[in-house]
Amino acid sequence: MSKKQLIMDTALELFAKQGFEATSVQEITSHCGISKGAFYLVFKSKDExxxxxxxxxxxxxxxxxxxxxxxxxxxxxxxxxxxxxxxxxxxxxxxxxxxxxxxxxxxxxxxxxxxxxxxxxxxxxxxxxxxxxxxxxxxxxxxxxxxxxxxxxxxxxxxxxxxxxxxxxxxxxxxxxxxxxxxxxxxxxxxxxxxxxxxxxxxQPLNEEVTKEQIITVVDSKIAEMEESLEKESLVLLKEELLEPKFPPAVVVGLLENIRKHPHCKWVAYLLRRYFD
Amino acid sequence: MSKKQLIMDTALELFAKQGFEATSVQEITSHCGISKGAFYLVFKSKDExxxxxxxxxxxxxxxxxxxxxxxxxxxxxxxxxxxxxxxxxxxxxxxxxxxxxxxxxxxxxxxxxxxxxxxxxxxxxxxxxxxxxxxxxxxxxxxxxxxxxxxxxxxxxxxxxxxxxxxxxxxxxxxxxxxxxxxxxxxxxxxxxxxxxxxxxxxQPLNEEVTKEQIITVVDSKIAEMEESLEKESLVLLKEELLEPKFPPAVVVGLLENIRKHPHCKWVAYLLRRYFD
DNA sequence: TATAATAATGACCGGTTAGTCATTTGTCAA
DNA sequence: TTGACAAATGACTAACCGGTCATTATTATA
Missing domain, CATH: 1.10.357 (Tetracycline Repressor; domain 2)
Known part of the structure; x- marks a missing residue:
């Protein structure tokens, strides 16, 4: 498990038990068995x-x-x-x-x-x-x-x-x-x-739309963190389509369906579906 | 307005605006125009x-x-x-x-x-x-x-x-x-x-019943803080009834109705109603 | 093995908090 | 005016927090 995952899992448990404010960074890192400094190498702040x-x-x-x-x-x-x-x-x-x-x-x-x-x-x-x-x-x-x-x-x-x-x-x-x-x-x-x-x-303040550039950023980071797989390949192809449309709609829909079920791709699939619609 | 009332009113306003944890005792007392020590003469703690x-x-x-x-x-x-x-x-x-x-x-x-x-x-x-x-x-x-x-x-x-x-x-x-x-x-x-x-x-832990002695304590403190009025007189009579039943039910009901509408007596009226039923 | 690069550490800093208490201020009867 | 009592003060304590960074440990490379 990556250090980021470890911190997130541990923190979620503690936050659920005692609340966000009542849980200190020190407490999270102790439960993880890492130092406080290591936390701040992964997250810029507790809020993040x-x-x-x-x-x-x-x-x-x-x-x-x-x-x-x-x-x-x-x-x-x-x-x-x-x-x-x-x-x-x-x-x-x-x-x-x-x-x-x-x-x-x-x-x-x-x-x-x-x-x-x-x-x-x-x-x-x-x-x-x-x-x-x-x-x-x-x-x-x-x-x-x-x-x-x-x-x-x-x-x-x-x-x-x-x-x-x-x-x-x-x-x-x-x-x-x-x-x-x-x-x-x-x-x-x-x-x-x-x-x-x-x-x-x-x-309520208005929430701005997600731009094409932001979607590309998300896609890039997902591609970077994923292992070789059908989902990753689909994502790479979808990025190409994003930069320069070339596939027929059926192909795009198929590629989206490929990635939709991957737990870490649901969001990027959602963003892409909205964009291509 | 009593100091206790002043503190409660001010604190309520601040708690509503920024939350309980995010409001310090110092902030409450500043808004009241009193010192921090004065706060702790009225309440034993912030929790109280x-x-x-x-x-x-x-x-x-x-x-x-x-x-x-x-x-x-x-x-x-x-x-x-x-x-x-x-x-x-x-x-x-x-x-x-x-x-x-x-x-x-x-x-x-x-x-x-x-x-x-x-x-x-x-x-x-x-x-x-x-x-x-x-x-x-x-x-x-x-x-x-x-x-x-x-x-x-x-x-x-x-x-x-x-x-x-x-x-x-x-x-x-x-x-x-x-x-x-x-x-x-x-x-x-x-x-x-x-x-x-x-x-x-x-x-959920069970909440214990309110005892007769507790009711008497509440009644006493209400009597002590109230000015002379029909409500106070009714309360005094109800306390006598509490210590030694002597009135017919109709009288008790009437006395209860007397105090029920007083904003500070609603609770004591509720406790007494439950007790006499 | 030697060196450079990277990862990890935890003592430390500035800031805030609830709560305390020696001291001052105010009140009122003698 | 005085003195006794009560009310009010705010500097102070001890603890905790998020966040930093000089230092150390580990790993990769040559």
């Missing part, structure tokens, strides 16, 4: 570490959700959506703990911006899911419905974030599918209107 | 201050909710429940901010216990509200419904905790009444079962 952790996990989940919302057939969509989210939280419960503990903290401006960014991605995914499933019929209530879905996810997520209980994720997902469908079908008094969503957006 | 703040506000809201759940006619109950909660959060938005910011923090064992205690009181109120409104019909889904109600409250509360937006609390309450009713009427796949509630309870 938590930002790296958030990125590492949120990139995976947001790109997975995006893929599901776009490619799952309608009968299964809601179920897959909830199931995937909770499966992920369940698998990475330490990360879920950190996310819930620190999400409402003020101490770090960059962290808040990052959280808002991923929240916006999730919001967009939920909205397009609602559009696909219910369309015109929920026009008046779609923003409220989106807010309810986010709220339900949060509410039930706390269960296995704060208690160590064996949970049946299948029943949980089914239960949330029913609740969402019920609300979509019968709700007539929404509270969140489109105006209100606009108002909320005004309170 | 936040505990006092939580108690001060949570006692009011939980006793208000308890009274509404017991005394509002069924047609208006759900509406009054939601409206009262949000009215309170709206009026004391600084407290709401502190509550949401610090609720998931680990740093203080006593604080967590306190939060769990008030959460349990709210849970019980919601459960008896559900029983009153829907009774046997929701037997299988009542715990899940309770969990949804708590989740909805939390979700929508974040709106005016983190954004400064004018909100129509009337529409908000109506919207939540509809959502709750919908779920109560149509839900068939609950996730939270009675077993699961028991499991969760096992994960």
């Amino acid at each position: 570490l938590i930002l790296a952790l958030i990125d590492h996990f949120m990139r995976q989940i947001t790109s997975d959700i995006d893929h599901i919302v776009r490619n799952t057939k309608e009968e299964e969509l809601l179920y897959q959506f909830f199931y995937t989210i909770y499966k992920y939280f369940y698998k990475h419960s330490d990360f879920a703990k950190v996310l819930f503990k620190e999400q409402s903290q003020t101490f770090n401006k960059a962290l808040i911006l990052k959280m808002q960014y991923y929240d916006k991605l999730l919001t967009n995914s939920i909205l397009s899911m609602i559009d696909r499933l219910f369309g015109e019929a929920v026009k008046e209530i779609k923003y409220d419905l989106m807010y309810c879905v986010k709220g339900l996810i949060n509410t039930y997520a706390q269960l296995f974030v704060f208690f160590v209980i064996p949970l049946d994720l299948n029943v949980l997902a089914q239960s949330l599918v029913e609740k969402t469908s019920l609300l979509a079908k019968h709700m007539t008094v929404p509270f969140i209107s489109e105006d209100l969503v606009d108002l909320i957006r005004l309170c | 201050l936040i505990l006092a703040l939580i108690d001060h506000f949570m006692r009011q809201i939980t006793s208000d909710i308890d009274h509404i759940v017991r005394n509002t006619k069924e047609e208006e109950l759900l509406y009054q429940f939601f409206y009262t909660i949000y009215k309170y959060f709206y009026k004391h938005s600084d407290f709401a901010k502190v509550l949401f910011k610090e609720q998931s923090q680990t740093f203080n064992k006593a604080l967590i216990l306190k939060m769990q205690y008030y959460d349990k009181l709210l849970t019980n109120s919601i459960l008896s509200m559900i029983d009153r409104l829907f009774g046997e019909a929701v037997k299988e889904i009542k715990y899940d419904l309770m969990y949804c109600v708590k989740g909805l409250i939390n979700t929508y509360a974040q709106l005016f905790v983190f954004f400064v937006i004018p909100l129509d609390l009337n529409v908000l309450a109506q919207s939540l009444v509809e959502k709750t009713s919908l779920l109560a009427k149509h839900m068939t796949v609950p996730f939270i079962s009675e077993d699961l509630v028991d499991l969760i309870r096992l994960c």
Whole structure:
């Protein structure tokens, strides 16, 4: 395991147990069996570490959700959506703990911006899911419905974030599918209107778009860190396409599919998919 | 204003703006225009201050909710429940901010216990509200419904905790009444079962009952700090009843009603009501 | 083996914190 | 005016933090 991975794994565990602020760099390095100086050879600051952790996990989940919302057939969509989210939280419960503990903290401006960014991605995914499933019929209530879905996810997520209980994720997902469908079908008094969503957006700073150059940087770093494999080869070809389009769409889609399932490529696949669309 | 009140008001404002940990005692006392030593004449520690703040506000809201759940006619109950909660959060938005910011923090064992205690009181109120409104019909889904109600409250509360937006609390309450009713009427796949509630309870330490002696202590301190008034006289009589029952129930109920509306007596009224029942 | 380059160390720095306590200031009755 | 008591002060302590950097250890190379 690389030193960076070791630090991130150890820190995640400690942050989950005692919180970000309450965990000192000294404590992290002691648990890793390395010196404090070694930490600062890998991360410029303690803040950079938590930002790296958030990125590492949120990139995976947001790109997975995006893929599901776009490619799952309608009968299964809601179920897959909830199931995937909770499966992920369940698998990475330490990360879920950190996310819930620190999400409402003020101490770090960059962290808040990052959280808002991923929240916006999730919001967009939920909205397009609602559009696909219910369309015109929920026009008046779609923003409220989106807010309810986010709220339900949060509410039930706390269960296995704060208690160590064996949970049946299948029943949980089914239960949330029913609740969402019920609300979509019968709700007539929404509270969140489109105006209100606009108002909320005004309170949040805008997140700038990802540029082509930034994507190239991400692709390059992924290529550098990966071992020889089909995924790496696909990534190299996609970079060429990025610099100078030459493949037919089918080839690009195929190459994207090649890398999408690699845990470390989900995010770059997501960025490239958005770019090539 | 007493020095204690001054400190609590100032601290609440600062905690809401920048968080508990990020606010130093020095900062609080500077804003108050007093010295650091003066602070420690009033509170034994910084922790005692936040505990006092939580108690001060949570006692009011939980006793208000308890009274509404017991005394509002069924047609208006759900509406009054939601409206009262949000009215309170709206009026004391600084407290709401502190509550949401610090609720998931680990740093203080006593604080967590306190939060769990008030959460349990709210849970019980919601459960008896559900029983009153829907009774046997929701037997299988009542715990899940309770969990949804708590989740909805939390979700929508974040709106005016983190954004400064004018909100129509009337529409908000109506919207939540509809959502709750919908779920109560149509839900068939609950996730939270009675077993699961028991499991969760096992994960939380039990909160001991309030003893008669503790109630007397609270009553005494209230009597000591109050000015001469009808409320104070009622409290004195209630204390006599506590030491040696002599009044008929109607008198006790009347005395309780006398003190219930006094902002500083809501909690003691709640404790006494539970004791005399 | 000798030398250069790289990796890793941990003592140290400046800064902040909660909490203490010897000292000063204010009050009020005699 | 005086003296006794209470209230208030803020310099001080001890501990901890994130981050730096001169020094040392390790590895690669010639």
